[in-house]
Amino acid sequence: MRKLIYGMNLTLDGYIAAPGDDIGWSGPPSRELFQWWLEQEKASGLSLYGRKLWETMSSYWPTGDRQPGATAAEIEFARNWRDTPKVVFSSTIDEVGWNARLVTGDAIAEITRLKAGDGAPMNIGGATLAGAAMRAGLIDEYVIAVHPVLVGAGTPFFTALDSRVDLDLLQTRTFPGGVVLSRYGTRR
Template sequence: MRKLRYSINVALDGCCHHEAGVAPDAESMRWWAAEMGRADGLLFGRVTYGMMESVWRRPADGAWPGWMEAWQVPFAETIDRAKKYVVSGTLSDVDWNAELVRGDLEQAVRRLKQEPGEGLFVGGVTLPLALADRGLIDEYTFLVQPVLAGHGPTLLAGLRERIELELVDRHDFRSGVVGLRYRPAGRG
């Protein structure tokens, strides 16, 4: 059974807007490439899929854009080639190595988890809340940014029930970011 892993950047005040944290650097991009590399499928909602595709999809000519630094390329290549599953009731089709996930969310994700492989990665805000509410997330990884954002969407806002977690790993970045990996208590 594949594990479903949720990973996201979060400010100290719980804000998880993608521009609220510390700017990515070579160390954090290596970490994110490895994190996504632990999965053989990326599960995104419509908004996260669109945001990621607009930045990290390899252009048709095969050359990465001029704004991209060399240390960003391994992350770009990892996300570009990954299999993607997009949960959306409004999109009629997707590409970028992706397929639409429709119907009952819990049944669809349980089916994906039953497929052979290393694991699934989920990012974003809205979809992970729905997955956490259904007890489908096997691992939570938060890159805690040393900032107070003061605004924006907050981590798992509206969660119906408290989820007890146990710390399984910690990584301190030179930038002051702290990576914390948890699993739901009792799921050794």
């Protein structure tokens, strides 16, 4: 069975985006944090995206390695992003590119099917999609990189749950700029 990992940068008050889908609160990540995320992406065998995150990622990373001033890590991230298979879940877009396929039907059924297979871990991103997977009990690991900023409102990382989920702390690490990363595994 494949592991499903939900990880993102978030504010100290728990938001992945401020009002208006603003993600500018995080600023550019430190080299160390970007490298850490790159290693996670390279270890993933499949990326699952909700529509909004797909639109954000696909607007930059297909050509991220050709941007002026791109660092070696950004070049590697862009190439890895293009090469990694992706599944986009949306009922409002008609097509996707860059090694991705579109699922317009039951996201939970498809994620459950994908988890049942063998292979490298899968990453899931996008608050709505990840929230549905969270409520269905499909998330195996949570990775949160907490930035020292409060935005007061926006898109929360965690969704409302019907029952308690017990977690085990797997890792903590501090990065430049006061970013604290924590990894938690779901206790089964």
